[in-house]
Amino acid sequence: MSRRRRIYEGKAKTLFEGPEPGTIVQYFKDDATAFNNQKKGTITGKGVINNRISEFLMTKLGEIGVPTHFIRRLNMREQLIRQVEIIPLEVVVRNVAAGSFAKRFGLEEGTQLPRSIMEFFYKNDTLGDPMVTEEHITAFGWASPQDLDDIVALTLRINDFLFGLFLGCGIKLIDFKIEFGRLYEDDMVRIVLADEISPDSCRLWDLRTNEKLDKDRFRRDLGKVEEAYQEVARRLGILIDQGPGDVRGPTTLQ
Incomplete structure (x- = not known):
């Protein structure tokens, strides 16, 4: 497993030092929070799906001229992004x-x-x-x-x-x-989507039934949270990687 210096850990993602100057590795976790961190839980596979969905949408937005921090997806849970000063x-x-x-x-x-x-x-x-x-x-x-x-x-x-x-x-x-x-x-200096x-x-x-396909299923204890995220990915035409196992986060350098 790779060893990287952790820069920041948030509620849903961890940022690690990138392989090149000016880059960061963004790792998507399965952790879920709601109501300003008052409710916490885990949505199995959420990080994998969100990585793919965000990659897809950031790429599409880039194609129409919206500047983003996204460079490329590295694996099931990680993507390489440009280092930016977050507003x-x-x-x-x-x-x-x-x-x-x-x-x-x-x-x-x-x-x-x-x-x-x-x-x-x-x-x-x-x-x-x-x-x-x-x-x-x-x-x-x-x-x-x-x-x-x-x-x-x-x-x-x-x-x-x-x-x-x-x-x-x-x-x-x-x-x-x-x-x-x-x-x-x-x-x-450019303003970019991050x-x-x-x-x-x-x-x-x-569109037809108003069924919720997002984190509100977690917030409101509606159940089938993982299935809702998977349905969004399916409708976008994103095929989630099928591999021998999941990708764990890098070992953090002290």
Whole structure:
């Protein structure tokens, strides 16, 4: 097994030093959390499926000109990504009222919104990831006005593309969360899509039945969580690797 220096361990992924300067190895775990880490569990095989789904979606977005941190998938659970400076914001796009948004505005879950709504949340687990405005973002220096313009423009393109892609698979994209980072390259700084896009970070409902095909099945104890993730991968036409065994995380260098 390879030995690498661990850079960061989050709720669903671990980051290791990459094989080349400016690269990172992103390892997808089966760990699952909800409600700001108050609920914890394991979704067997989630890391393998999310690795493939995120690879597929990042690649497709790259093909339409959306810059991302993704380089290539390495194995069942790992992908090579560019090292970026993560902007401490979660960008959420809502197409249909669901979850906390529906409760916040007293809407019935499943209500079609008059237009897509974009929200920003400050990435801080201790504070519970509070919702913030563009004024907060620029005042506290988390992103410049130009950064924000780029983030908004990219997010709108991502929503348009993903909504149509999932619709073609019989899936309704209810909402999703994405993150961005600054890529320092050739004396230039670019805003790029980072983190992942998967059923962990999207609400995905069956177009006909409204059956949930995402992490809400874990959040709400609906059961068949693994099957829901596998169904999303199946509809996207992704064949999960069949091998002699799973891939364990690298040994961490002390």
